[in-house]
Amino acid sequence: MSFKKNLRIAMDAAGIGPAELGRQLGITSQAVSQWLSPDGGYPKGKRMDALKAILGDLDGPTDEKPKDDEAPMISPAGRCLNAVIIPEINVTASAGPGMLPPDFGNERNQSVVAEWQIPAEFLGKHLSAIDSLKVISVIGDSMAPEYAHGEKVLVDLGQRVPSPPGTFVLWDGYGFVLKRLEILVGSDKPCVRISSVNPEYADYERPLEDVAVNGRVVGKWVWK
Known part of the structure; x- marks a missing residue:
């Protein structure tokens, strides 16, 4: 109110x-x-x-x-005092057949290449938690047109369970990818369906224990 x-x-x-x-x-x-x-x-x-x-x-x-x-206060360092500072890290998620990943979960193997300032009030309207966010880049076209090559995406590292289904960054056993994940029910062994947006790429299934889900994609930047 x-x-x-x-x-x-x-x-x-x-x-x-x-x-x-x-x-x-x-x-x-x-x-x-x-x-x-x-x-x-x-x-x-x-x-x-x-x-x-x-x-x-x-x-x-x-x-x-x-x-x-x-107006929002700006610190001497040029930061908006009511903004959340989200690091962009030197990680690229392949929207394609996969690539060899860095240790995405180990911050010691990451370097921050930029910092994104986003108003805390805006993030709070869309996300329940804002303390585990990272920005990474997308390469490849398997998730086009929803996620285009070169786009920046916002990943919540705190969301690692693909329920409900959604777009995640993960190690699928072959490479570090950005794909849509869905848990398959009714199978003897928990499995996930890994799918693309681009119809030229076929869906495939992997045992849940063989994949490492790093985080859910919760936003992206589009310039028009």
Whole structure:
């Protein structure tokens, strides 16, 4: 719920209109009405404290866009202070027949080639956990057109169980690949179906114990 909605509910509960609230705060009723308008701002500092003293706690998530003087803070190093820093590592997942991988699960064998800054609020709307994310590159065309050669993908290393089915990076016993995984039920030995988007590449099955699932692909960057 936004600040404006919280404010309106609190005013209604207290039976206070913009004119009376403005009088108690020492401001005009127009200023209060502005807080309630879709494009208006909201009080800060001592004025917010005074408002809470009259109406109670108005805290809560806000869906308002920050104004120029409320823009996200930037650190001296050029980092947005409310952003998640996601490392891009020197790993490429083959969207093709596979390739020899680095030890993807061992950070000592990885090097960071870039850092991606993504607003924490945005990630929180789409992901339940944001502390195990990496960016890697795709090579090959087996997952085209969904994942094109050269695209960057966001991988959640915390999601390593292919249930529900989805796109994962994994060692399939032959190479390090980016493929769609689905657990097959009803077989004597747990198996997974490994499939591509490009119909020129055939599906194949592997025993689950013979593959190493490194993480689920949870996003990608597309430039148009």
